[in-house]
Amino acid sequence: xxxxxxxxxxxxxxxxxxxxxxxxxxxxxxxxxxxxxxxxxxxxxxxxxxxxxxxxxxxxxxxxxxxxxxxxxxxxxxxxxxxxxxxxxxxxxxxxxxxxxxxxxxxxxxxxxxxxxxxxxxxxxxxxxxxxxxxxxxxxxxxxxxxxxxxxxxxxxxxxxxxxxxxxxxxxxxxxxxxxx
Amino acid sequence: xxxxxxxxxxxxxxxxxxxxxxxxxxxxxxxxxxxxxxxxxxxxxxxxxxxxxxxxxxxxxxxxxxxxxxxxxxxxxxxxxxxxxxxxxxxxxxxxxxxxxxxxxxxxxxxxxxxxxxxxxxxxxxxxxxxxxxxxxxxxxxxxxxxxxxxxxxxxxxxxxxxxxxxxxxxxxxxxxxxxxxxxxxxxxxxxxxxxxxxxxxxxxxxxxxxxxxxxxxxxxxxxxxxxxxxxxxxxxxxxxxxxxxxxxxxxxxxxxxxxxxxxxxxxxxxxxxxxxxxxxxxxxxxxxxxxxxxxxxxxxxxxxxxxxxxxxxxxxxxxxxxxxxxxxxxxxxxxxxxxxxxxxxxxxxxxxxxxxxxxxxxxxxxxxxxxxxxxxxxxxxxxxxxxxxxxxxxxxxxxxxxxxxxxxxxxxxxxxxxxxxxxxxxxxxxxxxxxxxxxxxxxxxxxxxxxxxxxxxxxxxxxxxxxxxxxxxxxxxxxxxxxxxxxxxxxx
Numbered sequence: 296x297x298x299x300x301x302x303x304x305x306x307x308x309x310x311x312x313x314x315x316x317x318x319x320x321x322x323x324x325x326x327x328x329x330x331x332x333x334x335x336x337x338x339x340x341x342x343x344x345x346x347x348x349x350x351x352x353x354x355x356x357x358x359x360x361x362x363x364x365x366x367x368x369x370x371x372x373x374x375x376x377x378x379x380x381x382x383x384x385x386x387x388x389x390x391x392x393x394x395x396x397x398x399x400x401x402x403x404x405x406x407x408x409x410x411x412x413x414x415x416x417x418x419x420x421x422x423x424x425x426x427x428x429x430x431x432x433x434x435x436x437x438x439x440x441x442x443x444x445x446x447x448x449x450x451x452x453x454x455x456x457x458x459x460x461x462x463x464x465x466x467x468x469x470x471x472x473x474x475x476x
Numbered sequence: 477x478x479x480x481x482x483x484x485x486x487x488x489x490x491x492x493x494x495x496x497x498x499x500x501x502x503x504x505x506x507x508x509x510x511x512x513x514x515x516x517x518x519x520x521x522x523x524x525x526x527x528x529x530x531x532x533x534x535x536x537x538x539x540x541x542x543x544x545x546x547x548x549x550x551x552x553x554x555x556x557x558x559x560x561x562x563x564x565x566x567x568x569x570x571x572x573x574x575x576x577x578x579x580x581x582x583x584x585x586x587x588x589x590x591x592x593x594x595x596x597x598x599x600x601x602x603x604x605x606x607x608x609x610x611x612x613x614x615x616x617x618x619x620x621x622x623x624x625x626x627x628x629x630x631x632x633x634x635x636x637x638x639x640x641x642x643x644x645x646x647x648x649x650x651x652x653x654x655x656x657x658x659x660x661x662x663x664x665x666x667x668x669x670x671x672x673x674x675x676x677x678x679x680x681x682x683x684x685x686x687x688x689x690x691x692x693x694x695x696x697x698x699x700x701x702x703x704x705x706x707x708x709x710x711x712x713x714x715x716x717x718x719x720x721x722x723x724x725x726x727x728x729x730x731x732x733x734x735x736x737x738x739x740x741x742x743x744x745x746x747x748x749x750x751x752x753x754x755x756x757x758x759x760x761x762x763x764x765x766x767x768x769x770x771x772x773x774x775x776x777x778x779x780x781x782x783x784x785x786x787x788x789x790x791x792x793x794x795x796x797x798x799x800x801x802x803x804x805x806x807x808x809x810x811x812x813x814x815x816x817x818x819x820x821x822x823x824x825x826x827x828x829x830x831x832x833x834x835x836x837x838x839x840x841x842x843x844x845x846x847x848x849x850x851x852x853x854x855x856x857x858x859x860x861x862x863x864x865x866x867x868x869x870x871x872x873x874x875x876x877x878x879x880x881x882x883x884x885x886x887x888x889x890x891x892x893x894x895x896x897x898x899x900x901x902x903x904x905x906x907x908x909x910x911x912x913x914x915x916x917x918x919x920x921x922x923x924x925x926x927x928x929x930x931x932x933x934x935x936x937x938x939x940x941x942x943x944x945x946x947x948x949x950x951x952x953x954x955x956x957x958x959x960x961x962x963x964x965x966x967x968x969x
Contacts, residue, residue, distance in 0.1 A: 329602045333653075336635045336644065339782055340656055340670065378797050386688075386796030393583035394689060397799075404798045437597035437803045439652055 325447060332365065332441040342372035344433070344441050355445065356426050364418055364430070365441070368411065375407035408434055516806035520598055521666040529806040531590040533679045534664050540589055540679030547585070547697070550737050551578045553730040554704050558711045561728075565714055570707060577700045584693035585678060592802040593683030594669035596650060596658060604651035611646070638781035657782070659763055673762040682762075685802065688795045691752050698745045705738035756794045757787040 330352060335345040346365045348358045385403055389396050415432050423430055423443075431442035516529035524533050533540070551574075559571040599607065611631055631646030633653055644653045647660050650667045654660070659671035661681050670684035682690045708731045715724035725732060755765060759782050764770060770780035784790050 329606070331603055331606050334655065336637060336642070336656055339637050376798055376800070378793050382798045383792060383796045385798070386792075390688075390692065390795070393580050394587050395583060402799055402801070405801050408801065434801075434803070436600065436603070439596070439599070440603060442600075442603070 326444045327447040328445050330443045330445060332443065334439060341376050342433075342438055343369050349443070351445065352428070352443065355428055356423070360422060364422070367414065368433075368441070371407055371411045371414065375404045375411075513810050514806065515804070515808045515810055518810065519804065519806065521595065522664050523666070525806065526590075532592050532806060533589055534674065534676075534681065536663070536676065537679040539676040543585070543677045543679075546737060546741075547578075547581060547700075550704060550734050551700070553734050554708065557728050557730040558708055558734070561715070562707055562711055566710075574700075574703060574707075577696060577703060580696045581693065581700050584689050584696060588675075588682070588686050588689040588693050589678045589680050591680075591686045591689065592804060592806070593681040593687075594671075594685040594800070595664075595681075595683075595802075595804050596652065596655075596667040596669060597804050598649075599651040607646075607651065607653070640779065640781035642781065657761060657764070670761060671763055685799060688799075691749075691756065691795065694745060694749045694752060698742070698749045701738050701741045701745055704734060705742060708734045708738065757790050759783040759790040759794065 633644040668683035672682040
């Protein structure tokens, strides 16, 4: 009886935790290793990450998916750092107000960074977390690296079974508990 | 352990957990106290923070206060003593224009001094370990078996930017490979992006994020100085036409003081503005110019890979380009630590759990999980930020900071054309990493920039002995880990 309440409790808790994002879980979960995608300085000091596929991810994610993610990130950063009409306008306006305007206005760069963090969260939820990976927003690492946390995967049967087995595991756990009594 | 039900947990079970982390009773207080700390309070560099992290300056700010006093006093005297006469005699536009210039100068000065110059946060321990491993591998491949006494190769990476080979150096303090144009400021003990120089007059480094403010400051200050100087002279002349020269001086003694201050300032400030205009138009930093990184003297093939080719674009890029936000997040709260490497002790998997796992085990772990997760949610983990203790000898440059400023006379007109002489003497070789490191640490006051090489602190030896102590929590309760593993399992449903 009481054991059947366990999964409910857990699920309730999970539901309440789903308000928090995956980063909460990342902190408490155990991870196997971290891979770092370094910056690519071949085009100068603009923010770009290497699209070279890290060998540790070979078994975890498709090369193309990963490269696409990194390329999209690079495009976002290029957009943030683009020197063009709008950035000149922003710069001149800021200069004309002795830069006091930054006290109330958000810069274009900051807006794009928000877009990037939303994108990374979306990618984590859709693509990386189901494969046992987690991307860290480069801005949290000083724009030096894209940190990819690889969580331990005891069973190589893949993540597809995780959904069904976890729910069945909890329910069978309840059943097993009742049976054990 | 029998399932205790969803009711109240037994205290004794909690106390078992508490021996590994901290007791649940006091941990809310402790953790609350620690969680309330902001990142600037544990910032590893040598900076001072004010207004709860909003304002960031270098450690030594004495000269900055001097700058403030000079500007405020001179402008104040001008507005108080000269402007009334001039407003009446010539036009009231004079105090208005003067006022606008003054506010612009103060605004840009405060922005330069208080903002983050582009400090690069230090590497996390995982990153540092990863880099060390990579460097170690590279060294092993390069050396084979290193013979005794052979110095390991300098930790550099080469990258080709725009056809030019640029060496990225490894910073021993920050444990990162510095991006191109970044340099480590020895006074602030930070790596700064696009490091220009450390300016004691503004009490901060000048780097990527505040270079335009700095440039606007010195430009507007030169206009202000010239403006005040011109109108003070005008004032004295006009008065002396009426009452004679000596009487004019007696009538407005403040004008004498202003004229003296402005006279000495004009040469250095205007010279400095000119120098930085040159730097901006060629898209170089003071650091690069001093070292002669892109000078033709280094080789016919040497050119600046960052330059956009024409002056207008270079100026626009430096002054009107996008401002990247601060990377150090001074006002953010310190987060609980990142997950520790897993210590596998039981059969619970996180992803891909199969039916072959014992159900009893699962159930037990689920129960434990609930308890632990509830506790974890209520009491976030203690943060285990690594404390990097890098032992450095006190920098001689630091102690002698006061003296160059004190002995420096404000009138030092040296046109930028003297720079090439400087650069040939400070040409660096990449042979010794420490020397490289050290040369990256040189700082310049704006007045020192055009001055002879003797003023630069290239003679002071700086050795770094770094000890990295990574404080990590006592290894977490493996069941605790599993608790949330179970949670993650469920969340992925």
